[in-house]
Amino acid sequence: xxxxxxxxxxxxxxxxxxxxxxxxxxxxxxxxxxxxxxxxxxxxxxxxxxxxxxxxxxxxxxxxxxxxxxxxxxxxxxxxxxxxxxxxxxxxxxxxxxxxxxxxxxxxxxxxxxxxxxxxxxxxxxxxxxxxxxxxxxxxxxxxxxxxxxxxxxxxxxxxxxxxxxxxxxxxxxxxxxxxxxxxxxxxxxxxxxxxxxxxxxxxxxxxxxxxxxxxxxxxxxxxxxxxxxxxxxxxxxxxxxxxxxxxxxxxxxxxxxxxxxxxxxxxxxxxxxxxxxxxxxxxxxxxxxxxxxxxxxxxxxxxxxxxxx
Numbered sequence: 001x002x003x004x005x006x007x008x009x010x011x012x013x014x015x016x017x018x019x020x021x022x023x024x025x026x027x028x029x030x031x032x033x034x035x036x037x038x039x040x041x042x043x044x045x046x047x048x049x050x051x052x053x054x055x056x057x058x059x060x061x062x063x064x065x066x067x068x069x070x071x072x073x074x075x076x077x078x079x080x081x082x083x084x085x086x087x088x089x090x091x092x093x094x095x096x097x098x099x100x101x102x103x104x105x106x107x108x109x110x111x112x113x114x115x116x117x118x119x120x121x122x123x124x125x126x127x128x129x130x131x132x133x134x135x136x137x138x139x140x141x142x143x144x145x146x147x148x149x150x151x152x153x154x155x156x157x158x159x160x161x162x163x164x165x166x167x168x169x170x171x172x173x174x175x176x177x178x179x180x181x182x183x184x185x186x187x188x189x190x191x192x193x194x195x196x197x198x199x200x201x202x203x204x205x206x207x208x209x210x211x212x213x214x215x216x217x218x219x220x221x222x223x224x225x226x227x228x229x230x231x232x233x234x235x236x237x238x239x240x241x242x243x244x245x246x247x248x249x250x251x252x253x254x255x256x257x258x259x260x261x262x263x264x265x266x267x268x269x270x271x272x273x274x275x276x277x278x279x280x281x282x283x284x285x286x287x288x289x290x291x292x293x294x295x296x297x298x299x300x301x302x303x304x305x306x307x308x309x310x
Contacts, residue, residue, distance in 0.1 A: 013116070013150075013151060014114035014115055014116050014151070015037060015114070015115055015116075015117065015120060015148050015151040015152065015155065016037065016038045016039065016112050016113070016114055016148065017035055017036060017037050017038060017112070017113060017115060017120070018036040018037070018038050018051070018052055018111050018112055018113075018143070019036050020033055020034070020035055020036075020123060020124065021033065021034040021036065022127060023130070024139070026310050027139035027141060027167065027169060027190065028136070028137065028139050028165070028167040028188055028190065028227070029135050029136060029137075029165070029188075030131065030135035030136025030137065030165070031127075031130045031131065031133075031134040031136040032131070032136045032137055032138060032139050032167070033124050033127055033131075033137075033138050033139070034138075034139045034140075034141050034169075035120065035124070035138065035139070035140050035141065035145075035155075036049070036052060036141055036142055036143060037052070037140060037141065037142040037143045037144070037145040037147070037148055037152070038052050038054075038055055038111065038112045038143050039052070039053075039054070039055060039142065039143050039144060039147045039148065040052060040053045040142060040143045040144040040147070040171075041144060041147065041173055041174070041207065042144070042171055042173055042205040042206060042207055043205060043206035043207075044194065044204060044205045045204050045205075045236075045280035045281055046204075046231065046233055046264050046266075046268075046280075046281060047268055048265075048267035048268040048271075049142070049143065049268065049271070050268055050271050050272055050275060050277070051109075051111045051271055051274075051275060052111070052142055052143035053143070055112055056097070056111070056112065057111040057112070057275060058096050058097060058100050058108060058109070058110050058111065058275075059108065059109040059111065059271065059274035059275055060085075060086065060088060060100075060107060060108055060274055060276065061106070061107050061108075061109070061274055062084065062085035062086075062107075062273075062274075064105055064106050064107040065085045065086055065105065065107040066105050066107075067081050067082075067083075067085065067086070068103075068104075068105070069081050070102040070103060070104070071086060071099040071100065071102055071103055071107075071108070072086065072099075073102075074095065074098055074099045074102055075093055075095070075096075075099050076093075076095075078092045078093035078094075079093060079099060086107075088276060090276050097110055109274075117151055117154035117155040117158060118158065120155050121155050121158035121159055121162075124138050124155075124159060124164070125159070125162055125164070128162065128164065131164055131165065135165070136165065137159075137164050137165030137166055137167065137187070138156075138159055138164055138165070138166055138167070139166075139167040139168070139169055139190070140152050140155075140156070140166075140167070140168050140169065140182070141169035141190075142169070144170060144173070144174065145168060145169065145170060145182065146168070146170045146172075146174045146178055146179050146182050147174060147178070149174070149178040149179065149181040149182040150181055152168070152182045152185075153181050153182050153184065153185045156168075156182070156185035156186060157185050160185060160187075165187050165188070166185060166186045166187050166188070167186055167187065167188040167189070167190060168182055168183060168186045168188070168189050168190065169190040169192075170182075170189065170190070170191060170192070171191075171192045171194070171212060172191055172192070172193075172211060172212040172215040172216060172219075173205075173207060173209075173211050173212050174211065174215075175211070176211075176214070176215055176218055179215050179218075179219075180218070180222075183219060183222065183224055186224070187225065188224075188225050188226075188227060189219055189224050189226050189227070190226075190227045190229055191216060191219065191226050191228050191229065192212075192229045192230075192231070193209075193212060193213075193216065193228060193229070193230055193245055193248070193249070194209070194212075194230075194231055194237065195209060195236070195237045195241055195245070196209070196213075196241055196244040196245045196248055197237075197241050197244070198210070200236060200237055200241055203236070204233070204236050204237065213248070216228075216248075216252060217252065219255070220252040220253060220255035220256070221255075222255075223255060224255060225255065225257050226252065226255050226256045226257065227256075227257065227258040227259075227260060228249050228252070228256055228258070228259050228260070229262055229310060230242070230245055230246075230249070230259065230260065230261055230262065230306075231262045231263075231264060232261055232262065232263050232264060232287050232291060232292065232295050233264040233287060234264075234287060234288065234291045238291055238294075238295065242295055242298060243298050243302075246259075246298065246299055246302050246304055247302065250302060250303075250304060258307060259299070259304060259305065259306045259307065260306065260307050260308075260309070260310040261292065261295055261296065261299075261306040261307065261308045261309075262309065262310055263286070263287035263291075263292050263308065263309070264281075264286055264287040265286050265287070266279075266281055266284075266286055269281075269282075292308060296308065
């Protein structure tokens with residue numbers, strides 16, 4: 001299925017995305033394509049996509065490097081080649097993108113590309129047969145897609161005209177007007193609540209959760225179908241905070257059709273190394289099975305069912 005010329009050229013502004021992950025089964029019902037948007041206003045210590053926090057990130061994969069020196073030759077001395085791979089002085093290297101582009105062995109990955117809503121929708125429509133057969137669709141994730149709310153909404157509107165189910169995966173830490181703009185075009189909102197206690201939330205994400213909690217209530221009052229996602233990351237947000245989050249979700253009422261318990265897994269460890277930055281959880285353990293068992297039991301005592309792993 002193709003968009004009309006008018007639809008394909010609708011809007012000249014571009015979203016900034018990292019990639020489209022096709023055949024996803026964890027970002028909403030059915031088989032889906034997940035669009036990863038670049039940019040986030042939280043700094044979660046357990047972030048599994050740190051390359052999406054800021055624009056212009058460049059990853060370096062030491063295991064792919066053949067030590068040819070092509071990047072170092074362009075770096076003005078800010079990249080050196082050692083037996084273990086390249087040593088990059090990221091603070092001094094002002095042309096890292098140029099150096100990365102000189103690599104012919106995929107040792108570097110430059111994150112982010114601009115794409116208009118029409119162009120993005122056209123690419124996503126290529127998999128319409130899979131969406132139709134499985135009851136799937138398209139999920140906008142990130143990063144924080146609501147930071148590009150108008151462009152995300154424009155893309156979703158084109159998809160909905162073609163009968164495609166749409167979902168927004170958000171942490172909700174944006175002004176209501178922006179979140180509402182994106183959510184109005186969605187059939188489903190996947191909503192992250194990382195902590196109920198404001199200080200715990202600040203400690204783990206770098207910001208308060210005032211907007212997160214307020215916006216959750218607003219979405220519920222819109223009768224927007226919600227899948228609530230609750231990361232479990234002992235010792236940060238388990239125990240009392242876990243039970244408070246469950247109580248908050250219960251109070252959201254019938255808009256909540258599913259609750260996902262997401263045990264902390266250190267999926268971003270390799271990316272932190274590739275970005276040349278420290279992993280905030282380098283010395284921390286993943287969520288132990290016993291903590292998951294206790295969290296599920298706490299939910300059951302409150303009459304709630306949680307799905308482990310999403």
